[in-house]
Amino acid sequence: MDTEIHRLSLGMCNCYLVKQEGLILIDGGAPKQLENFRRKMAALSIKPQDISLLLVTHGHWDHIGSASDLKGLTDCQVAVNHREKHWVERALKPIPPGVGPWGVVIAFMARVMASRVTFPGAKVDLALGDEQLSLEPFGINGKVLHTPGHSSGSMSLLLNAGEAFVGDLAMNGLPMRIGPGMPFLAEDIDAIKASWRLLLDNGATMIYPAHGKPFSADVLKKAL
Numbered sequence: 001m002d003t004e005i006h007r008l009s010l011g012m013c014n015c016y017l018v019k020q021e022g023l024i025l026i027d028g029g030a031p032k033q034l035e036n037f038r039r040k041m042a043a044l045s046i047k048p049q050d051i052s053l054l055l056v057t058h059g060h061w062d063h064i065g066s067a068s069d070l071k072g073l074t075d076c077q078v079a080v081n082h083r084e085k086h087w088v089e090r091a092l093k094p095i096p097p098g099v100g101p102w103g104v105v106i107a108f109m110a111r112v113m114a115s116r117v118t119f120p121g122a123k124v125d126l127a128l129g130d131e132q133l134s135l136e137p138f139g140i141n142g143k144v145l146h147t148p149g150h151s152s153g154s155m156s157l158l159l160n161a162g163e164a165f166v167g168d169l170a171m172n173g174l175p176m177r178i179g180p181g182m183p184f185l186a187e188d189i190d191a192i193k194a195s196w197r198l199l200l201d202n203g204a205t206m207i208y209p210a211h212g213k214p215f216s217a218d219v220l221k222k223a224l
Contacts (some may be wrong), residue, residue: 028067046078057167059087081153113142149192162205
C-alpha cells in the first residue's frame with residue numbers, strides 16, 4: 001500500500017498527515033493555526049473532511065492548541081492517552097522539567113510562552129489505554145504505542161514500514177537541541193530510553209519528531 005507523509009508546520013510544532021487507505025493527522029499544533037492548516041491542505045489538494053482521526057502524541061499546549069478548531073473543521077475523532085485527556089479537554093498547559101542547564105532555560109521560556117497563550121479545549125473521543133492500538137480501522141497499516149518519558153501519557157504512531165511519529169520523545173535541531181536525540185524537556189529520562197527501545201524492538205527505522213527534521217532510528221540505537 002502506498003504511503004503519503006506530509007509534514008505540516010503549525011506554529012512551533014510539526015504535525016504530520018499520514019495517508020494510506022485512510023487519512024489521519026498526528027498532533028494539533030499551536031493555537032490559532034486553523035487558517036494556516038486550511039492553506040496547507042489546499043496546497044496539497046486534500047480535503048480536511050477526509051481526516052478521520054487526530055492522534056495527539058501528548059497533551060502539551062503546542063500540540064493541542066488548534067485541536068478544537070481542527071476537530072470542528074474535519075469532524076474527526078480526537079485520541080490521546082487517558083492520562084492526558086483532561087489536559088486536552090480543559091486546555092491545560094503543564095510544562096515538563098528541564099534536563100540539564102539548557103533544558104532549564106527551555107523550560108523557563110516554555111512557561112513564559114504558555115502564560116501568554118489561550119485556546120479552547122477539545123473533546124476527546126478516544127481515551128487510549130497503554131496497550132497497543134491497531135490503526136487498521138482508520139485505514140492505516142500501523143499501531144499506536146505507549147511511549148512515556150517526555151510525559152507520562154506520550155504515545156507514538158509506528159507504521160508497519162518503520163516510520164515512527166514520536167511527538168517530543170526525541171527532537172532534532174535548534175532551538176531545542178543541536179542535532180537529533182534526547183529532548184531537553186522530560187519527566188523521566190529512563191522512561192524515554194525504554195520507549196526508544198520499544199520502538200526499535202518493534203521495527204522503527206525512521207523517526208519523525210514534532211520539533212526538527214526526520215532522522216534515522218540508528219541515532220537512537222547508538223545513544224542507548
